[in-house]
Amino acid sequence: MKETSVWQGERREYPVLKENIEREIAVIGGGIAGFLTAFCLAEEGRQVVLIEADRLFSGTTGKTTAKVTCNQGNVYADLSRRYGKDVAALYYRSQRDGMQKIAALAEKYKIECDWTETDSYIFSSEAFEQLKESFSVLREAGADCEWVGKVKEVRAKCALKMGKQFLFDPLKFLTSLPVHFEIYEHTRAVKIDAAAKRIMTDRACISAKTIVVATHYPIVNSHGWYFMKLRQSTSYTLAVKERLVDAMYLDEKEDGLSLRPYAGGTLIGGEDHRTGRVGDGGHFQRLEESAKRLFGEVTVTHRWCAEDVMTFDGLPMAGKYAHGLDGVYVVTGFQKWGMANSAVCADLLTDLVAGRKNDYAALFSPQRKIYDSFGDFCSNALVNVAGLFAGYLGIPLKTSADVPLDEGMVVWHEGKRRAVYRDRDGKLYVIGSRCAHMGCELQWNADTHTWDCPCHGSRYDVYGNILAEPTTKRDQ
Numbered sequence: 001m002k003e004t005s006v007w008q009g010e011r012r013e014y015p016v017l018k019e020n021i022e023r024e025i026a027v028i029g030g031g032i033a034g035f036l037t038a039f040c041l042a043e044e045g046r047q048v049v050l051i052e053a054d055r056l057f058s059g060t061t062g063k064t065t066a067k068v069t070c071n072q073g074n075v076y077a078d079l080s081r082r083y084g085k086d087v088a089a090l091y092y093r094s095q096r097d098g099m100q101k102i103a104a105l106a107e108k109y110k111i112e113c114d115w116t117e118t119d120s121y122i123f124s125s126e127a128f129e130q131l132k133e134s135f136s137v138l139r140e141a142g143a144d145c146e147w148v149g150k151v152k153e154v155r156a157k158c159a160l161k162m163g164k165q166f167l168f169d170p171l172k173f174l175t176s177l178p179v180h181f182e183i184y185e186h187t188r189a190v191k192i193d194a195a196a197k198r199i200m201t202d203r204a205c206i207s208a209k210t211i212v213v214a215t216h217y218p219i220v221n222s223h224g225w226y227f228m229k230l231r232q233s234t235s236y237t238l239a240v241k242e243r244l245v246d247a248m249y250l251d252e253k254e255d256g257l258s259l260r261p262y263a264g265g266t267l268i269g270g271e272d273h274r275t276g277r278v279g280d281g282g283h284f285q286r287l288e289e290s291a292k293r294l295f296g297e298v299t300v301t302h303r304w305c306a307e308d309v310m311t312f313d314g315l316p317m318a319g320k321y322a323h324g325l326d327g328v329y330v331v332t333g334f335q336k337w338g339m340a341n342s343a344v345c346a347d348l349l350t351d352l353v354a355g356r357k358n359d360y361a362a363l364f365s366p367q368r369k370i371y372d373s374f375g376d377f378c379s380n381a382l383v384n385v386a387g388l389f390a391g392y393l394g395i396p397l398k399t400s401a402d403v404p405l406d407e408g409m410v411v412w413h414e415g416k417r418r419a420v421y422r423d424r425d426g427k428l429y430v431i432g433s434r435c436a437h438m439g440c441e442l443q444w445n446a447d448t449h450t451w452d453c454p455c456h457g458s459r460y461d462v463y464g465n466i467l468a469e470p471t472t473k474r475d476q
């Protein structure tokens, strides 16, 4: 069994940025959002450079389940309650546009990316009032969807079904688009002077009139206060050899099952939780057991975990980074629906940079007033404060001698609070216990053997190398 996603094929390599450069537009982050934004801006003849901390698509984009669909379940009921039916309908139209944009690009460039039309089901086995509400909001918005009773494939009571939705291989798609802009890999932005429009990377500096921060979770803290408005959610995925379903399925519950067929069998996802709140682990095992309960024996070929950025109101954020900060843009908060959303946001940012109007500018504005978010804001703030204090208060009672084989713990080590992992041969791997982003105490994730930050979702390996943003520095 491989501990990687199924989308990791051959990829062209790009150089490291070693010299200072000045360009019209700099995009930071080579996931689907940054790449499509750079692509759309370059299509307009703009001079664009994109920098990526690791390899292109090595972040969440390379670990997605790649359903390209407007059928996003309860989001429509949530939006309708919070902002009204018109806003929910506008979001539906944005997703339809995003889906069509990806389809049009695949067709225009004749990209072979296993583009497949299929039905999409959001199913429910318990209370389904919210899902039914989403169904009626979608019908009013003109969506071609139906309410179905009994979905035998997943033994569910009912489902919201939409036809003409799509599946694809995201890496085959993205790596086949023409690249008419400059790309640097293994080039991490370590500091951004937003006012002076300068990006400091590990080895060089980029000056640009326009900067787009597409780092998944925004990395600039001095503006925009994103660290108070966003959280990250981790999900686990298994690839199994057996073809268990012919359409895409998603349980309406946040931590419920997600299923889709792919060229090598079936992808099974789920077990979502706030990043850093790992509990005792066992997520992959539970996912496999759920699959076995539904389908009998399965043969797992791959398994991996990834996280996505969540907003309080279920809408992504794309637009100006902060009030009064001209020429700096952000794109984030896809809520595990980043395929269609990235395409919509790439067009939106391209329009904003050009000074054009866009139908979705207000909907996705990072400065929008988020209604009914006081509770979410407080609970997010509490988690952040608790994570921060945990890193400073008290001396851990345990020392590195107490760390069992193949486990990680925050312990007292050589007079300091440290995050310590002991491998199966007894060797210790010691790193700082606080996240370099804002100082919250790291948590051991036994499923992935990583140190995860419960506040904003940065992740490190046992050597302290960065696996996921928003941190731009190694452990402290």
Ligand SMILES: Cc1cc2nc3c(=O)[nH]c(=O)nc-3n(C[C@H](O)[C@H](O)[C@H](O)COP(=O)(O)OP(=O)(O)OC[C@H]3O[C@@H](n4cnc5c(N)ncnc54)[C@H](O)[C@@H]3O)c2cc1C
Binding pocket: 028, 029, 030, 031, 032, 033, 034, 051, 052, 053, 054, 055, 056, 057, 058, 059, 060, 061, 062, 063, 064, 065, 066, 067, 068, 069, 187, 188, 189, 190, 214, 215, 216, 219, 234, 235, 236, 237, 269, 305, 306, 307, 308, 331, 332, 334, 335, 336, 337, 338, 339, 340, 341, 469, 471, 472
């Ligand atoms: C398990 C899972 C399943 C999902 N399934 C679906 C699905 O079926 N359909 C759907 O629509 N969406 C799905 N999503 C959501 C979707 O995959 C994501 O929203 C999307 O891939 C995010 O893209 P991104 O470009 O914002 O982020 P990323 O792909 O993470 O790209 C950000 C990039 O920025 C780079 N970076 C970070 N910091 C720096 C820095 N300082 N300097 C330079 N570069 C930096 C990172 O290395 C990374 O490559 C899923 C998400 C998860 C977690």
